[in-house]
Amino acid sequence: MRHVPPPAEELALLDHELVRLDARRAQLLDRRAWLLSVLRAPAEPPRPWAPAAPPAARPYAPAAPASPAHGTQNVLLVLGGLLLAVAAIAFTLFSWGEMGIAGRSAVLAAVTAGALVAPALLLRRALPSTAEAVAALALVLTVLDAIALHAVAAPGTDGLAFSAFASAVLAAVWTLYGLLLGRLRTPLPAAVVAAQLPLVFAAWASGASATGFGWALMVTAAADVAVASWCRGLAVRVTACAGAVVTGLGSLALGLGLSVSADGVSGAVGPGALLLAGAVVAVAGAWRAPREPAVLGGVVGGFAAVAAVGGVPAAGLPWDRAVVVYLLCGAVLPLVLRSRMVPRPVAWGVLSASASVVVGAVLWAAPVVAAALLGPVSMTAGVWSGAPEGFRGALGLTVPWSESASSPVVLVVAAGLSAALHVRWPRTLPEKGWRATAGAGGAVLGCGAVLALLAVADAPYAVAVGVELLLVAALLALTVRRAADAIAVTFLGCALVAAVSVGLLGLAAEPATYAVSGALAVLFAGSATRSRVPAVRSVLACSSVMCAIAVAGAVGASLGWSAPHTAPLVLVVTAATVLLGARLRTPVVAASVELAGVFAAVVAVALAVTDAPFLALVLGLCGVLAAATALRPERRLVAGYPAAALFVAAAWVRLAASGVTDPEAYTLPVSLAAFAVGFVRRRRDPAASSWAAYGPALSMTMVPSLVVAWGDPHWLRPLLLGVAALVVTLVGARLRLQAPLVLGGSVLALDALHELAPHVVQVFDALPRWAPPALAGLLLLAVGATYEQRLRDARRVRESFGRMR
Incomplete structure (x- = not known):
């Protein structure tokens, strides 16, 4: 019995055979063209010809493109x-x-039929x-x-x-x-395209209101969603989806505009019902849709639900309270995620809508928090001018406080929602780090709520300072109790920001400055001793040092001392960090504390820079502290060289401050003593660097002498300095020592340049203007011609210099 295939299968088979015939015809035409080319050019050797491979056959389907x-x-x-x-x-x-009418009807009927x-x-x-x-x-x-x-x-x-x-x-x-x-x-x-028009034209013809137009569009969108969800044809479903998007979004836009502009609760009921119907239609369309459209449908449904439910009570409230209403509606949305029947993409969309509503409300409340944090910065010009009566008096910023009364409520609700998500993350959603993000966001929002409450309530100044100190203490306690995770880092960052804010706030009055700086120093130091994470301990210890620097500066200001006279007080903090760094067992924490002490020393030098005698004193004290640090074996290389440089700089500054014109009388004995110490060290340890042994001794005398020689109009000092530098250079080259070679050669070159400068200027004045460019061009040509040789010479010099001590 012969099998007769169905029409569709037979059609596919015929198409396949036709494609094969076309391919064979193309092969024959190719062969014919090649034969014609061979006959027209017989002198050329015939090239091999291979027929094109036939297309791979597939059952009942064409193997090649049409x-x-x-x-x-x-x-x-x-x-x-x-x-x-x-x-x-x-x-x-x-x-x-x-x-005529008969002819017209007959023609149209016949043609259409x-x-x-x-x-x-x-x-x-x-x-x-x-x-x-x-x-x-x-x-x-x-x-x-x-x-x-x-x-x-x-x-x-x-x-x-x-x-x-x-x-x-x-x-x-x-x-x-x-x-x-x-x-x-x-x-x-x-037909789907035509179905978008009847209800809209009917509403237009009947003179319907804006709400009526919205309902016409919404019913049309619902019909489109039904077609897109249950029909099979791809073209029909795509057309229905496009129609649902256009009509649905148009209806929601009308409903949202009517809800926001409603005069009262009764006027917002109709638009609210329209928006709620839109939410149902959006979620129904997303229920069986692919992932991306389902997420978008969940987002649209969530926004529509918030606008529908929140718009009714918000219509009779001022805007600051209406924000709270919308926020509460957005906070309720995640309850939908507790149902396991909701598809995951739709749940993601609803959660995204809820998060967007919360973020919008937080952004509305953010200016109040920014004013509470940054306001004291604008009041730094009035340091110790007197404590204001209320917290707002210490901010110095103009904020519409009456229109921001709901900011603390918004931040508290947002913080509670973030904390709830952190504790009870929905099982229908993957975590992927979002749980930690929710917890960190809750911490930040909670801190902002406290600051916003102080600002909106205009709390008394003392109460505001005390509350912010308690906030810092609570954040530090939470930081210490947790491990090194994202939430702990968030707590620590909030604590540092709050500490800076309350520190600036305390500058309004002298007692408040001492109380705030001292309390912060104690809080950070105590938290550093209790923390088990080295990185957190380092940050807390450095923060404690910064607070101690503020206390030292406040003491000098209270005593009426000038900035240079206050500098030694700041160095007390550096001395404390030197002692503390020697006792700490954790290397990371010790290094952090010592670096904070270095910063305190830099602050002291900056304070004393306007007074040369005090600057020399501060530099000498810094050298003592650096030398004390260098006594520890692990800090010898790091602190030894700075100690020598600080001593030398202190001596130079002291000589300049005393108006000494012949510094050699003071520096030469010190240089001889330092040279003797360096010589003994080199005898005991031949591997010691010449910079550590002879560098301080040589620079102690040669550098001040060079500075004086540049301003000396006579010839004796430059001559003696040049001879001494030449001797030091030759000795360094002979004994293969870096420090004498570099220092002596540098001083000799600068001294010679000083002596030749007037003559060089005269020569350049006598030369024509074209001579310098010509000389420069010749020099470049000479260097370019011997470039490789110069590189080899420079490489040899570098290797020889590296072998020196």
């Missing part, structure tokens, strides 16, 4: 359909009046593309029939009402036609 004939056929069909449609429109608009019947016949003859083109023409003709019917049969009816009726009839006819001829792809999407 031939250009199919594309040409489609273009011709589209152009033909367009031309017929244009002709039909021209006939209807311009030639209609030349015929023929266009509707022809696709069925074409499909039976296996001509689907031609059937599609004729079907599209038939749809256009039905629209023209509706226009003609209104112009002839019902010219007096309302155009909008007739358009609503006609679009509904066309949508029904096209739907039935598409279902009867299921292989056509145009009628059903066209």
Whole structure:
């Protein structure tokens, strides 16, 4: 018994065979062209020819892309359909009046009936593309029939009402036609497009209000969602989705505008119902949608629900309280996630909508927190001018406090929601670090709520200072109790920010400055001793040192001392860090504390820079502290060189401050003693660096002498200095020591430059202007010509210099 395949399968088989025949024909044509080329050029050797491999065969499906004939056929069909449609429109608009009513009806009826019947016949003859083109023409003709019917049969009816009726009839006819001829792809999407119009035209014709238009759009969007969810055709579903997006968003925009602009609660009920229906439609459309559309549907549904529920009570409240209402509605949204029936993408969308509402409310309250944090910065010019009565008096910023009364409530609700998400993260959602983010956000929002409450309530100054100190203490306690995670880092960052804020706040009065700085120093130091994380301990210890620097500066200001006289007090903090660094067992913490002490020393030097005698004293004390640090073996290399440099700088500054014109009388004995110490050290330890042994001794005398020699108009001092530098340079080269070679050579070069400078200036004045560029060009040519040799020489010098001690 012979098997007869179904029509679709047989059609695929025929297409496959046609493709193979086309491929074989192309091979034969290629061979023919090659033979013709060989006959026309016999002198050329024939090239080997291999036929192209036939396309891989697949059962009942073409193995190669469609031939250009199919594309040409489609273009011709589209152009033909367009031309017929244009002709039909021209006939209807311009030639209609030349015929009687019977003739007109007969022509349109005959043409439309023929266009509707022809696709069925074409499909039976296996001509689907031609059937599609004729079907599209038939749809256009039905629209023209509706226009003609209104112009002839019902010219007096309302155009909008007739358009609503006609679009509904066309949508029904096209739907039935598409279902009867299921292989056509145009009628059903066209029916979906036509179905977008009836309710809108009906609302327009009836003079409906904005709410009525919104409901017309919403019902249309609901119908589109139903079609997109339950129909099978891809084109139909895509068209329905596009229609649902356009009509749904339009309806929601109308509802939101009406809800926000409502005069009272009664006026917001209707828009609220429309928005709530939009939320239901959005979630229903997202329920069976793919991931990305489902997430977007959840977002739209969440926003619509918040606007619907919150808009009714918010209509009778001022804006600052309305923000709280919307925030509470947004906070309730995550309760939907507790149901396991909700698809995960929809749940993500709802949670995103809730988070967006919360973020918007927090941004509305953020200016109050910023004013509470940054306000004391604008009041630093009035340090110790007196404590204000209230907290706002210490801020110095103009903020509409009456319109921001709900800011603390907003921040408290947001902080509670973040904390709840951190503790009870929904099981329907993956964590992926969001739980820690929620906890950190709750900490930040809680701190902001405290500051906003102090500012809005205009708490007394002492109460505000005390509350902020307690906030710092609580944050430090939470930091110490946790391990090194994101939440602990957030607590620590909030503590540091709050400490800076309360420290600036305490500058308003002298007692407050001492109380705040001392309390912060104790809090940070105590927290550093209790923390088990080295990095956290380092930050806390450094913060304690900074607070101690503030206390030292306040002591000097209370005593009426100038900035240079206060500098030694600041060095007390550096001395404490030197002792503390020697006792700490954790290297990271010890290094951090000592670096904070170095910062205190820099502050002391900056304070004393305007007074040379005190600057020399401060530099000498810094050298003593650096030398004490260098006594520890692990700090010898780090602190030894700075100690020597500080001693030398202190001596130079002291000599300059005393107006000494012959510094050699003071520096030479010290240099000889330092040289003797360095010589003994080199004898005991030959591997010791010449910089540590002889560097301080040589620079102690040579550098001040060079400075004086540059301003000496006589010739004796530069001559003696040059001879001494030459001797030191030669000794360094002979003994292969870096320090004498570098220091002596540098001083000798600078001294010689000082002596030759007047003559060089005279020579350059005597030369013509073209001479310097010419000399520079010759020099560049010479260097370029011997570039490689110069590189080898420089490499040898560097290697020789590196072998020196």
